[in-house]
Amino acid sequence: TAIVAKERLEAVLKAAGLQDGQYTVSSPLPGSRLERLRYKHPFVESNPTDKDAWFAINAQYVTTEDGTGIVHIAPGHGVEDYQAGIQYDLAIYSPVKDDGTYDDSVPSWLVGKSVLQVDPEVIAHLNRIGLLVHEEKIVHSYPHCWRSKMPVIFRATEQWFISVGRPVERFGKSLRNMALEQIKQVQWIPAWGQKRIQGMLESRPDWCISRQRSWGLPIPVFVNSQGRALLTKESVLAVARHIGKKGSDSWFADSPQEILGQDFVLPDGFSWEDLQKEENIFDVWFESGCSWHSVIEMAGMPIPVDLYLEGSDQHRGWFQLSLLPALGARGIAPFKTVLTHGFTVDEKGMKQSKSAGNYVSALEEINKYGADILRLWVASVNYQEDMRCSDELIGRLQDAYRKIRNTLRYLLSNINDFVPAEMAVPYAQMHIIDRWAMDRLEELIGRVRQAYENFLFHRVFSLLYNFCTVEMSSIYMDVLKDRMYCEAADSPARRSGQTAMYRILDALIRLLAPVLVHTAEEAWAAVPYKSEPAESVHLATLPEADTAIDPAVDAAMWQQVMALRDEVLKVLEGLRKEQTIRSNQEAAVRIVTPDEATIAAVERIGIETFAALCIVSEVQVEKGDSFTVEAQKSPYAKCARCWNFWPSVGQNPEYPDLCARCAAVVQKNSGF
Structure with missing residues (x-):
């Protein structure tokens, strides 16, 4: 008689090679009716444990996807089997030794043989005794060691645990409940980190803190021949003092009395002659999980610390296993903020590793592109996800770096004759385009600071890059060229522009410093008059927004002006394509609009200012x-100095090829 799950009957009959007429099928029974049904083991003659065995149990994890619908369990060799064994009071039997071979409790023909190599012998034995129904090779998922690539053997062994469900006497709550309360007080970046660690804490088992290794940080426990453990506050402190003086190796070299001290008073039931040291060591996660104490508290600094930073796999590891010791010892979380990042993968999205040869060497990239290019790439990617990384992707940041660097160079080159303390123009007296630039700077400072505070470095990059390439390079610095190069050196208009450029340069260098550390340091050294008396930019503070400047006041006006400018530039682009003009300065523009708000906006900034904003002559x-x-195309002549096409060109007979503005500047410079 064979018992088979109804859903697996057809597959089992096919595997057994049984044809119609060679078998009969009884009426189906619910699995619960089979509970406690006894059976005989196929090749083990006597129960090797001290508890009942060899009877059927019910379990939710048995499926009908393959097999017969009935499986054997080994409570000493798997989590689900262990839990089922506890439920049915089975022995947690593990006949496998440390070297992966069977011990003496198994049949003689298996003793001393490797668990991973006996499958053929077991199959042959079943065949010899007439119990083999079917033999077939299958492919299935099985855990393997990440390092040796060998299959993992699960064994139940005696270990040391920290309970997460038992109340801590000092606090009257369990570590689990304390942890679930404390994680609500922590800032999690990304925010989903809180739900992730919450789910893990709610379902986590007690923490196994012991490991079987040849060397490590010893668990400070002594045991006698009756199995009693000596683990008291006094004994632990004595061990700590000894290891503090002689190092952790002394645990393995010195006797219990040497470790505890000649004057140590043993509790009742213990004697020096009958005292052995615990051979297990601490889980390394227990060591790293106490770094808040060994690194911070022992240096005289308080907890919680500002930030814990690691990969997204550490919600189960370092983050959680730092939280539990801190709660047990101090009653608070060891961190204020926890940030998790993804992992670098290759351009195909595959995990990078030395064995696969698809990793990127940071030193090679630095030697090839420079450290700041690599840092800029790191800042540019969204670390909250896995990040594709390759030499090509890093190299693409060279163009972005050049644009940022060229912005700094342009600003530096135009303030060489500017002394801020003597020549700076107050915001209210600045040229209106300079006030626009200052408004954009104030917005930038606020947004970049907020991005830094929230660890959104890819947003820091995009804000600074767009400011340099759009507001500065495409608009402001292009517009400023006429004033910087053609106005009188000490004119209010030029000093206004220099004031804005100086403040923009100063803020940009300090905002860029955490990312482009070397470039920012170089630029800071080149600034003749610094805003702070700091020798290094990395000793200066981040810029703060000027509360006296409110970018929102003129925001609507500038939105209308810039939208109108975009329309003008579209028309000018058409003229250049038709080769009617070679540059915007050759053009005269006429705008007709029914929108009074647009007309008012242009009138407010001034028609000449709007022409300068579009870089046209009229x-x-x-x-x-x-x-x-x-x-x-403008009907007027071109000024040989500023290249504008203005009606005043040639009005001064002494300078027939210059406009009135340029003639006056040249005349002043000539001393007449």
């Missing part, structure tokens, strides 16, 4: 029924 704005932008 702009006319009129009210009309529909919106149109027209542009044509």
Whole structure:
């Protein structure tokens, strides 16, 4: 008679090679009816344990996807089997020795043989005694050691545990409950980290803190021949003092009396002659989980620390196993903020490793591109996800780096004759375009500081990069060239622009310093007048927003102005493609719009300022029924100095090829 799950009957009959007429099928029974049904082991004659065995039990983890629907269990060799064994009061039997071979409690033909190599012998034995129904090779998932790549053998052994469910006497709560309360007080970055660790804490078992290794940090326990453990506050402190003086190796070399001290008073039931040292060592996670004490508290600093930083796999590891010791010893979490990051993968999304040869060498990248390029790549990626990393991807950041560096160089080159303490122009008296630049700077400072505080480094990168390439390079620095190069050196308009550039440069260098450490240091050294008396930019503070400047006041106006500028630039691009003009400065623009707000915005900044913003020689704005932008080549002559096409060119007979502005500047510089 064979008992088979109804859903597996057809597969079992096929595997056994049974045809119709060679078998009969009884009426089905629920599995619960089979509970406690006794059976005879196929080749073990007597029960090797001191508890009952060889009867059927019920378990939820048995499936009907394969096999017969009935499985054997080994409570000493698997978590689910262990739990089932506890439920049915079975012996936690583990006949496998430390070297992976069977001990003397198994049949003689298996004694001393490797667990991983006896399958053929077991199959042959079943065949000899007529109990083998079917033999087949299958492919299935099985845990392997990540280092040796060998299959893992699960064994139940005696270990030391820290209970997470038992109340801690000092606090009246279990470590689990304390942890679930404390994680709500911690900032988790990303925010989903809190739910992740919460789920792990809710379901985690007691913490096994012992390991069987040849060397490590010893568990400070002594045992006698009756199995009683000596583990008291006094004994632990005595061991700590001894190891503090002689190192952890002394545990393995010295006797219990030498470790505890000649004057140590043993509790009743213990004697020096009958005292052995515990051979197990601490789980290394217990050691690293106490780093908040060994690194911070022992240095005289308080906990919680500001930040714990590690990979996303450490919710189960370092984060959780630092939290539990701190709660047990201090009653508080050891950290204020916990940040987790993804892992670097190759361009195909595969895990990087030395064995696969698909990893990127940081030193090689630094030698090839420089440290700041590598740092810029690190800052540019969203570390909250796995990050694709390759030489090509890192190399792409060279262009972004050059644009940022060129922005700094442009700003530096235009303030060489500027002394801030003597020449700075107050914000209220600045040219309106300079006030626009200062408004954008204030927004940048606030957003970048917030991004740094929230550890959003990829946002820091995008904010600074876009500011350099869009607001600065594409707009402001292009517009400033006329004032910087053509106005009188000490003119209010030029000093206004220099004031803005100095403040932008100063803020940019300090905002970039945490990422582009070498470039920022080089730029800081090149600034002749520094905002702070710091020899290194890394000793300076991050810039703070100027509360006297409110970018929101003129935000709506500038939005209208910039939208109108975009429309003008589209028309000018068409003229350049048609080769009607070679540069925007050759153009005269006429704008007709029914929108009074747009007209008011242009009038407020000034028609000449709007022309400068578009880098054209002339702009006319009129009210009309529909919106149109027209542009044509200017009818005026070109100024040989500023290259603008203005009606004042040639009006001064002494300078027939210059506009009135340039003629006045040249005349002043000539001393006339």
